[in-house]
Amino acid sequence: MTSSIVGLETHDVRFPTSKFLDGSDAMNPFPDYSAAYVVLRTSDGDEGHALVFTVGRGNDVQVAAIEALASLVVGLPTDEVLTDLGGFARRMSGDSQFRWLGPDKGVIAMAAGAIVNAAWDLRARREHKPLWQLLADLSPEEIVGLVDFRYLSDALTPAEALDLLRAAEAGRGDRAASLRTDGYPAYTTTPGWLGYDDEKLARLSKEAVADGFGMIKLKVGGDRDDDLRRLRVARDAVGPDTPIAVDANQVWGVDEAIEWMGVLAPYRPYWIEEPTSPDDILGHARIRAAVSPVKVATGEHGANPVLFKQLLQAGAIDVVQIDATRVAGINDNIAILLLAAKFGVPVCPHAGGVGLCEMVQHLAMFDYVAVTGTQDDRMIEYVDHLHQHFVDPVEVRGGRYRAPASPGIGARIHDASLTEFTYPNGPAWAR
Amino acid sequence: MTSSIVGLETHDVRFPTSKFLDGSDAMNPFPDYSAAYVVLRTSDGDEGHALVFTVGRGNDVQVAAIEALASLVVGLPTDEVLTDLGGFARRMSGDSQFRWLGPDKGVIAMAAGAIVNAAWDLRARREHKPLWQLLADLSPEEIVGLVDFRYLSDALTPAEALDLLRAAEAGRGDRAASLRTDGYPAYTTTPGWLGYDDEKLARLSKEAVADGFGMIKLKVGGDRDDDLRRLRVARDAVGPDTPIAVDANQVWGVDEAIEWMGVLAPYRPYWIEEPTSPDDILGHARIRAAVSPVKVATGEHGANPVLFKQLLQAGAIDVVQIDATRVAGINDNIAILLLAAKFGVPVCPHAGGVGLCEMVQHLAMFDYVAVTGTQDDRMIEYVDHLHQHFVDPVEVRGGRYRAPASPGIGARIHDASLTEFTYPNGPAWAR
Numbered sequence: 001m002t003s004s005i006v007g008l009e010t011h012d013v014r015f016p017t018s019k020f021l022d023g024s025d026a027m028n029p030f031p032d033y034s035a036a037y038v039v040l041r042t043s044d045g046d047e048g049h050a051l052v053f054t055v056g057r058g059n060d061v062q063v064a065a066i067e068a069l070a071s072l073v074v075g076l077p078t079d080e081v082l083t084d085l086g087g088f089a090r091r092m093s094g095d096s097q098f099r100w101l102g103p104d105k106g107v108i109a110m111a112a113g114a115i116v117n118a119a120w121d122l123r124a125r126r127e128h129k130p131l132w133q134l135l136a137d138l139s140p141e142e143i144v145g146l147v148d149f150r151y152l153s154d155a156l157t158p159a160e161a162l163d164l165l166r167a168a169e170a171g172r173g174d175r176a177a178s179l180r181t182d183g184y185p186a187y188t189t190t191p192g193w194l195g196y197d198d199e200k201l202a203r204l205s206k207e208a209v210a211d212g213f214g215m216i217k218l219k220v221g222g223d224r225d226d227d228l229r230r231l232r233v234a235r236d237a238v239g240p241d242t243p244i245a246v247d248a249n250q251v252w253g254v255d256e257a258i259e260w261m262g263v264l265a266p267y268r269p270y271w272i273e274e275p276t277s278p279d280d281i282l283g284h285a286r287i288r289a290a291v292s293p294v295k296v297a298t299g300e301h302g303a304n305p306v307l308f309k310q311l312l313q314a315g316a317i318d319v320v321q322i323d324a325t326r327v328a329g330i331n332d333n334i335a336i337l338l339l340a341a342k343f344g345v346p347v348c349p350h351a352g353g354v355g356l357c358e359m360v361q362h363l364a365m366f367d368y369v370a371v372t373g374t375q376d377d378r379m380i381e382y383v384d385h386l387h388q389h390f391v392d393p394v395e396v397r398g399g400r401y402r403a404p405a406s407p408g409i410g411a412r413i414h415d416a417s418l419t420e421f422t423y424p425n426g427p428a429w430a431r
Numbered sequence: 432m433t434s435s436i437v438g439l440e441t442h443d444v445r446f447p448t449s450k451f452l453d454g455s456d457a458m459n460p461f462p463d464y465s466a467a468y469v470v471l472r473t474s475d476g477d478e479g480h481a482l483v484f485t486v487g488r489g490n491d492v493q494v495a496a497i498e499a500l501a502s503l504v505v506g507l508p509t510d511e512v513l514t515d516l517g518g519f520a521r522r523m524s525g526d527s528q529f530r531w532l533g534p535d536k537g538v539i540a541m542a543a544g545a546i547v548n549a550a551w552d553l554r555a556r557r558e559h560k561p562l563w564q565l566l567a568d569l570s571p572e573e574i575v576g577l578v579d580f581r582y583l584s585d586a587l588t589p590a591e592a593l594d595l596l597r598a599a600e601a602g603r604g605d606r607a608a609s610l611r612t613d614g615y616p617a618y619t620t621t622p623g624w625l626g627y628d629d630e631k632l633a634r635l636s637k638e639a640v641a642d643g644f645g646m647i648k649l650k651v652g653g654d655r656d657d658d659l660r661r662l663r664v665a666r667d668a669v670g671p672d673t674p675i676a677v678d679a680n681q682v683w684g685v686d687e688a689i690e691w692m693g694v695l696a697p698y699r700p701y702w703i704e705e706p707t708s709p710d711d712i713l714g715h716a717r718i719r720a721a722v723s724p725v726k727v728a729t730g731e732h733g734a735n736p737v738l739f740k741q742l743l744q745a746g747a748i749d750v751v752q753i754d755a756t757r758v759a760g761i762n763d764n765i766a767i768l769l770l771a772a773k774f775g776v777p778v779c780p781h782a783g784g785v786g787l788c789e790m791v792q793h794l795a796m797f798d799y800v801a802v803t804g805t806q807d808d809r810m811i812e813y814v815d816h817l818h819q820h821f822v823d824p825v826e827v828r829g830g831r832y833r834a835p836a837s838p839g840i841g842a843r844i845h846d847a848s849l850t851e852f853t854y855p856n857g858p859a860w861a862r
Contacts (some may be wrong), residue, residue: 057528104535
């Protein structure tokens with residue numbers, strides 16, 4: 001009998017992180033890190049797991065959106081889905097009625113992304129490969145076939161993408177081998193949450209350097225004097241040579257960002273992340289021109305590849321920050337990696353949250369092996385939260401992500417954690 | 432006893448429009464025009480009604496999002512809400528956990544907009560004024576206080592907005608009077624749906640001219656030969672002097688839009704609407720430069736004022752098309768009207784759908800009376816669908832919207848229609 005997709009199961013999972021101000025920043029003072037979690041089931045018993053990261057309230061809306069899309073996937077033959085994940089991704093994002101709710105943005109795009117990613121997880125498990133390797137084993141033609149170029153080809157044609165991937169084909173084997181031995185560079189945001197006091201900031205900053213991280217990141221944008229003091233505390237802790245990035249989480253307007261960064265400039269921040277609205281391409285371009293040599297980074301809230309295309313076309317950013325669950329799945333992120341490669345801008349993925357490290361590392365590693373072939377100026381964010389809930393938690397040693405060896409995309413949460421943290425009736429919340 | 436908001440009630444209302452291909456275009460071949468409908472109730476019995484327009488599947492997700500936000504509004508004192516609708520709008524969009532689902536875009540932004548608009552409806556009913564008049568009676572300071580300038584002030588400061596509104600203060604009375612006697616110009620899309628045959632297109636086009644509409648609009652982008660033939664049919668029907676706009680509903684990439692419009696150019700379309708992704712500011716700028724003197728119009732899927740700000744900053748469009756339910760409510764639309772006024776670009780609202788004509792006319796009329804003071808190059812879209820379901824249906828005569836006199840924002844649907852078209856169990860769907 002032919003295998004088919006027989007079920008799409010969802011879970012509203014929330015961790016009460018706001019109790020400890022983990023994850024606190026100027027825009028998100030009290031997040032409860034959450035996952036709108038999805039399991040795709042096939043008639044032969046295989047499963048694909050994926051999630052959308054949210055920060056608490058509204059996780060139920062994200063779950064409802066994933067459930068609404070079930071009608072587009074349940075009943076499809078498994079092979080039809082897995083052998084054409086490009087077509088499947090277009091189908092999830094392209095339904096003419098659901099599309100109206102975006103288009104290509106927000107809750108409905110993230111829901112499509114969850115289902116697309118669950119299908120990738122299913123495929124990776126069936127092929128017994130971690131996602132990065134599955135992707136890096138595809139031919140350039142197969143990779144190009146995963147991307148929807150409709151709104152992108154004025155910046156990157158399929159032929160250009162193919163050239164770029166072919167140019168990187170030769171060294172794939174060597175880079176995969178080096179990845180397995182040496183991993184991929186990380187930086188950490190663990191010390192820098194806005195809700196941590198100076199003692200905790202100093203202690204965690206020192207630990208970060210001792211642990212081998214190449215950079216730390218501090219949340220800023222709440223209060224100027226606090227920012228200056230915390231930058232001093234962190235600089236004293238890490239010494240003169242470790243870069244410190246800062247992250248405003250969108251709290252500023254364009255002129256305010258420029259002015260505030262003028263105040264912080266003496267502390268030589270490595271980059272300013274999310275200085276303003278993630279939608280403001282022209283605003284980021286103005287900020288970049290004004291704050292140079294401080295770099296400008298954004299993307300974790302970038303809704304779709306069309307936004308990234310324009311950030312790159314406008315020369316608005318120095319660092320592209322992809323996120324594992326913000327766009328409509330791995331296919332969109334491949335599009336963004338290809339665009340960034342075309343424009344020669346490094347990708348430093350956003351991570352943290354719930355499972356974002358576990359998932360996004362695969363994309364950075366795929367980029368290294370099969371797209372850009374380099375780790376220069378590239379780092380994956382690392383935050384030391386909630387990894388214990390994952391079946392295949394990230395392994396970061398000596399400030400580097402180790403290449404995952406387990407099959408899948410990394411999103412699978414332990415059954416016991418799903419039960420414990422189900423909202424609102426799991427034991428963690430009922431207490 | 433002080434009045435407070437005691438309830439937020441929602442309805443999933445869908446009209447089976449796909450049966451007749453009303454509303455069919457190149458991106459949306461089979462829409463079922465729908466409303467995620469909301470009623471705010473106060474302890475003293477007053478109500479505010481609003482809706483989000485969708486095209487069918489996913490309307491339940493939109494309803495779920497509106498319900499999720501109920502926790503932010505139910506229990507608030509009515510006066511606190513209604514006397515500071517600027518603060519209320521910021522509160523609906525600014526919750527740090529819900530905001531993550533956008534930010535400021537898609538399902539969660541439209542949900543915030545529905546609740547904000549229901550509060551405006553409540554206030555307008557309490558003050559016994561149609562929305563356009565309520566807004567046009569506010570002082571320039573009060574209007575400026577409704578807008579969140581955080582991400583806009585690099586293009587428009589509160590002081591500039593104030594100057595602009597003060598400059599328009601003198602003629603308010605005369606323009607309100609002329610609006611009451613002469614109304615506001617309309618154009619119609621009724622003839623142009625892609626699913627209509629040539630005979631129906633010709634017949635409805637002739638009727639549109641006879642009815643006094645100043646322009647008709649045709650859907651394009653499905654097939655070039657069809658587009659050319661339909662443009663000929665429409666041109667023959669309306670004669671040489673009536674402008675014909677065309678609307679591609681986002682089906683093209685940037686280069687494709689330029690090429691396709693080159694083919695349609697001999698038929699002198701008045702504007703090309705939604706030639707590509709609504710998020711592609713730089714793409715619209717390139718298209719505009721290439722297709723001139725054909726105008727470029729977009730905005731019905733413009734997620735927030737930051738997008739409109741950039742479309743204007745980049746000189747990307749000739750016509751700003753606001754939509755009554757796409758952004759986070761009337762406050763966002765006021766921001767867009769002010770931005771358009773600053774840049775001197777006319778606003779021609781998108782309408783049609785369910786209740787969009789009823790609602791958006793108020794914003795165009797407010798713009799005329801209190802913002803720009805002109806109707807030059809301005810028209811509100813009109814489509815002759817589903818008005819019978821509204822308690823205060825639009826009145827279009829001689830190709831002009833008549834100024835509404837009934838209190839409210841125009842979104843209230845008849846109770847009988849709510850019952851009949853409730854999805855999936857209303858009689859219309861159960862049959």
